[in-house]
Amino acid sequence: MMELLAPAGSVEAVTAAVQNGADAVYFGYGDFNARRGARNFTREEAAAAVSYCHLRGCKVNLTLNTLLTDRELPAAAELAAHASDIGIDGVIVQDLGAARMLRQSVPDLPIHGSTQMTVHSLDGVKLCADLGMTRVVLGRELSRDQIAYICQHSPIEIEVFGHGALCMCWSGQCFFSSVIGGRSGNRGMCAQPCRLNYGWNGKADEYPLSLKDLSMAGHLKELQDMGVACLKLEGRMKRPEYVAIVTGIYARALREGRAPTPEEIETLKQAFSRQGFTDGYYINKKGPDMFGTRQEEKEPRELYAQARTTYENGVENRKEPVRMFALIEPGRPAQVAVQDRQGRVAQVEGPVPEEARNVPLTREKVESQLSRTGGTPFGCEKAVAKVAEGLSLPLSALNDLRRRALEELMKQRGVPPQRRRSPYQPGVRYENQKEPPVFTVSLRTASQLSADLLRLKPALIYLPADEGAAHPEAVERCRQAGVAVAVSLPRICTDGELPQLERDLVAMRELGVTEALAGTWGGVRRAQQMGFAVRGDYGLGVYNSQTMKELRRLNLLSATLSFELKFPQIRDISKAIPAEFIAYGRLPLMITENCIIYNHCGRHTCDNVNLLTDRKGERFPVVKAWGCRNEILNSKKVFLADKQADWRRLGLWGARLMFTTENALECAQVLERYLNQGKYQPNDFTRGLYYRDVE
DSSP: OOEEEEEOSSHHHHHHHHHTTOSEEEEOBSSOSTTTTSOOBOHHHHHHHHHHHHHTTOEEEEEEOSOOOTTTHHHHHHHHHHHHHHTOOEEEEOOHHHHHHHHHHOTTSOEEEOGGGOOOSHHHHHHHHHTTOSEEEOOTTOOHHHHHHHHHHOSSEEEEEEEEOOOSBOTTOOOHHHHHHSOOGGGTOOOOGGGSOEESTTOOOBOTTOBOEEEOGGGHHHHHHHTOOEEEEOOTTSOHHHHHHHHHHHHHHHHHTSOOOHHHHHHHHHHSOSSSEEOTTTTTOOSGGGBOOOOOOOOOHHHHHHHHTTTSTTOOOOOEEEEEEEEEOTTSOOEEEEEETTOOEEEEEOOOOEEOSSSOOOHHHHHHHHTOOTTSSEEEEEEEEEEOTTEEOOHHHHHHHHHHHHHHHHHHHTOOOOOOOOOOOOOOOOOOOOSOOEEEEEOSSGGGOOHHHHHTOOSEEEEEHHHHHHOHHHHHHHHHHTOOEEEEOOSOOOGGGHHHHHHHHHHHHHTTOOEEEEOSHHHHHHHHHTTOEEEEOGGGOBOSHHHHHHHHHTTOSEEEBOTTSOHHHHHHSOOSSOEEEEEEEEEEEEEESSOHHHHHHSSOOTTSOEEEEETTSOEEEEEEETTTEEEEEEEEEEEOGGGHHHHTTSOOSEEEEEOSSOOHHHHHHHHHHHTTSOOOOOSSEEOTTTTSOOO
């Protein structure tokens, strides 16, 4: 049966999840998980939670799913070693450097790829498998056909989200909270700006970024039949009553092979909803119906009180099946044994039975006593006793034997597995290059390419695959000017969209382009398989030296460092491969599967200037992204031409000028200014996050 994975943001939530039928729970402790706002656990509480869960047949996953700095990795390694020692069953990661650290320091601890890795294609899944992961959590934006295709061909387990909050942006690609407010979703501190009001034409009078909560309640059998290994419930920030309600409804539905009843759906809404639920991505019906906001409602006190009865006061609703055995023979100590479904056996001995003076002990009576496991986390599915005739043994002695056998089994079930441990070793450090970085240029359209831009001789121009294929003359102009071209892959490309991308890549290859820029793991793998030398884009979340070393192992030519890093952090990263950074441009805040332009006006006016306005009057350009998606860009441009003394000595290979809404003239003027040959300066600009602390 498909595993049901429940959230636990507190010790009480662990109990609530387990007692209501979760097959596994996930929680974080320490500072390295994507819900740092949850209360999380102390190490002692984590160890107790693992013991509590394992005793009741429930697995435990640790969330280590944030991007980590070099300074944080040693502490994360220590945390992972403790997690392995106490018997954590798997660790969920986003950071490739963290995965590398785990393979080195706790090689026997299973690694699961977080949804924060933005894995949304079979190529991405296969690359995760190559990296040693045993499970990957797919993006929540995939349809049933896309999930089924991946499950059919995946070499590792697939996990999907089944219920809870939906992010507007593809997970792992959202920078809205960090760029606007200094709180990074990739660092576990998202401030959820998507839930605020925005609008068009200068008015913030809508909620175009606030999706309803996901509910896959009507598709459980289909998900199980297609081969999904695990259904994940979201909600580590929610109270334990919510966890109890949602887990209980989904657990019963899965166990009974049915969809939740209308009454159960109504209960889910009472527990928490944003004007109902949506399955729009799964059934491939995107649009305005998927959106909703949280309404002010009275707390459902009766519902919560009922939920608490399922896990408070030491209630044991969950019973692990065991078999009890007894052997009672004359002249030998009475023996009782218990066996669980995993094959563990606990055996104890008691007093020697006496000859019966009145009513002798019977097999039926012994089996009846052994079956009474109430008050324990065990349920006796079968009791077998062999009892010689004419013997007597006090029932209190039988009860004591049963109690001792079960206690011994509890101890055995609580013993963590024996796993290897090695000290974390950062390894060799690569020297920063001394030469100042060259300038690279990324274009959004071929129309931004001008003779003036080519005359300034950037070291490399990144041209989108579809633009280059549609405008081969642009590639030829670069070749004639002696300027190298690399093809940039779309930020999101599902398996169904792959044939079109492959056609564009073949066209670019035939034009003589040999390098590709990829910002997702699926893109990296596909481009390499098609013979391109790959450079890593910012979407890969390069935040530390271990990630750089892993990219070197994957044969990448270069990597774009995360623009959530400060300059001193960039300087200190050991650059195992050449590194570039975003030196200019509108930073991407979101890439969305829903077209918010179409949702607003019912038409695809993506080629027009569309400005999303927030409550403070800031205006964010919304541009068309590949595959009929939207990209929301920052209202201000990063501008650092006058700060070159601060970044020319960071050991970088490249400084990228990222052109999005600029016309051809502006593109040339910007590069000219960075080459200290012009006077261009944006009307409104920002220094990005390079000088700010990001939580």
